[in-house]
Amino acid sequence: MRRTAAEYHRLTSYERNRLPGGGLDWANMPGTAKHYEGYPAIALPREFDLPETSLAALYTAETDAAPPAGSLTASVLSTILFTAYGLTARRRAMGEEFFFRSAPSAGALYPSEIYLGAWEVEDIPPGLYHFNTIRHTLTRLREGDFRGTLGTGSIDAPPLEGTVTFYITGIFFRSSWKYRARAYRYVLLDAGHLMENLVLGLVAASFSPFVSLDFDDDQAAMLLGYHPMKEACLAVIGLWDKGMLRKKKRPALDPLGEAAAEASRVAPDEILYPEIIDIHGSGHVISAGNQPPPVMKERLGLRAQEWKSLSPLQAGPEKHAFAQCVRRRRSHRNFVSTPLKQGDFSHLLGLVAAAAVSHRTKPPHGSVLSIGFLVHAVEGQDPGFYLLDPDRGTFGQVRAGAFSGPMASACLDQEWLKNAAVHFLFLTHLKTLDEAWGARGYRYAMTAAGRLGQAIYLGCTAMELGCCGIGAIYDQEARHLLGLGPEAALLYLVAAGPVRKSIS
Ligand SMILES: Cc1cc2nc3c(=O)[nH]c(=O)nc-3n(C[C@H](O)[C@H](O)[C@H](O)COP(=O)(O)O)c2cc1C
Incomplete structure (x- = not known):
């Protein structure tokens, strides 16, 4: 059944006093690692060695030159995979x-x-592999070079794959x-979140990643061999190099078969939710994208009274390099009302803005999302609801007031949230997403929000916040609090x- 982003979002909204009942079936809890029976595995090196680069440097890097030949080894690949999703x-x-x-x-x-296509990696035979995060191994699913498999449908874009291609999937029943x-x-x-780690890891290792959310979904399922109703490819990340500009002929592809599809099973009794099948399936169509992308902040009808410029992004406030941030990053909930220092606040805004305008993403984050934030306790900033304009490098207040308490209540009464110095908000206008990109627009907006969320996690870790x-989130309550219209959403x-005890 066809579903729009707006319909799916409405169908799955949480409303106060109307939360789905029922507990969790612990006996049916999904496993968190995919295991392939009977496929060969390669152990990856366990020394993880990234250059000591700051996040600010990674977000301002302009490394679109091809890395030197032979620079992609099993050891580098292992570090990048650990950075993206390691234990x-x-x-x-x-x-x-x-x-x-x-x-x-x-x-x-x-x-x-x-998954990754290791097409030209030293020490690894060319082939398609699945990365086993728990064992830190690669399982070989196909032998050979399958570049060019994922055509971009009606879109006349260069092939996605360079010397290595990463395919990010999601297994629905796990969540x-x-x-x-x-x-x-x-x-x-x-x-x-994972994509942002992967992209930053690649940039830190001097590669130029290119993210695509536009590929033929059926071809992806065929190439990767997962069960097409249980698992889905959500992003393809390739490396720019001259090879990308050679139009490769699509290689012939045999199905991987039952054993590979069976590896998508994560629990004895899996439920396939029709809402998920429908919204994902409706996103199969890739819009031609001939129109200029809509400006989301204009569609939301929010206006700031006065815009202020962001400070230029410099590594100053970062106490830890990116590689350490990846290892240290954790979720913290013990916020205290100590005001966030002005310098740390500016740096955080700068990182989010830089991440949002990153040219390594298509379509640009700015056009699928509008970024807001609620100030509770920041040195020199009045409490209120603000908008961030990454394209102009500015931010401005929409409304003054104490929003954090009511927002904590709107987030399923997670009262600890009211002490957080800032709440970053990723907003969209669902009807505009549907009109501009069809249901696939929902994938763009949600993955963009996750990527920017990861930039905030890493920035906070760097500054020991x-x-x-x-x-x-109670969807409607959050919308009302922010003064958004019925087609808008806080995604x-x-x-x-600052949090209670030092997290250094
Ligand atoms: C998309 C997303 C939504 C989340 N929602 C909540 C939430 O509503 N409340 C909460 O306390 N934690 C939330 N978390 C944090 C997770 O609980 C946390 O990432 C997980 O327990 C793993 O712990 P770690 O982040 O410390 O590694 C969320 C994380 C993500 C990525």
């Missing part, structure tokens, strides 16, 4: 070992998976187990600020 902490709970990762995940359910039909939101947001992504909130 960074472990805990024992209920007799089981539990792992935290470099990217956060709603409910710690980790629906994302990474649906807890969040049911609403899980598609989290699967997309989670994928965005706390941060937590918030997907649990994601990320809280940031």
Whole structure:
């Protein structure tokens, strides 16, 4: 059944006193690692070595030159995969070992998976691999070079693949187990977080990643061999090099077969939610994109009274390099009302703005989202609701007032949120998404919000501040609080600020 972004969002909204009932079926809890029976595996090196680069430097890097030949080795690839989604902490709970990762995940359910086409990587035979995060190994699914498989449908774009291609997928039931039909939101947001880690890791290793959300969904399912109703490819990240400009002929592709599709099973009793199947399926069509992208902030009808310029982005306030931030990043909820220092606040805004206008993304974040923030306690800033304009490098107040308390209530009464110095808000106009890009626009907006959320997590980690992504929102209550119209939505909130104990 065809579904628009606006319909899916409405169907899966949380409203006060109308939350879905029922507990969690612990016996049916999904596993967080994909295992392939009978496929060969390669152990990846476990030394992770990235240059000591600041986040600010990564966001201002202009490295579109091809890296030197031979610079992509198994060791570099291993570091990049660890950066994107590696295990960074472990805990024992209920007799089981539990792992935290470099990217956060709603409910710690980790629906994302990474596959990669290692077409020209030293020490790794050319082929298509699945990355097993828990074992830090690559499982070989196909032998050979399959560049050119993912045509871009009606869009006349260069092939996506360079020397290596990363394919980011999501397994729906991992999140649906807890969040049911609403899980598609989290699967997309989670994928965005991981994508930002991956892109930054590639830039830190001197590569020039290119992110595409536009590819033939059926071809992706065929290439990667997952179960097409249970798992979906959400993004393809290639490396720019001259090879991309050679138009390769589509290679012939045999189905991978039952054993590979069976690896998408994550629980004994899986439920396929029709709302998810419908919204994802409706996004199969890629809009031709001939029209100039709409400016989301204008569609939301929000106006700031007076705009102020952002300070130029410099690494000054960052205490930890990107590579350490990836290892240290965790969600923190013990916010205190100590005001956020002016310098840290400006830096955070600068990072978000730089991430939003990054040329490594298509379509630009700015056109699928509008970025707002609520100030609770920031040195030199009046409390209120503000907008950030990344294109102009400015921010301005929409309305003065104490929003953080009511917003904490609108986030399913997560009262600890009211102490956070700032709430970043990722807003969109759902009807505009549908009109401009069809249902695929929902993928663009949610993954963009996840990517920007990761920029905030990493920025906070660099400055030893706390941060937590918030997907649990009473949708209508949040809309009313912000004065948004019925077609607008707060897709994601990320809280940031000083926390109780030092997290250094
Ligand atoms: C999309 C998304 C939504 C989230 N929503 C919430 C939330 O509503 N409340 C909360 O306390 N944590 C939320 N989190 C944080 C996760 O619970 C956290 O990432 C997970 O438990 C893993 O822990 P870590 O981030 O410390 O590695 C969210 C994270 C993501 C990525």
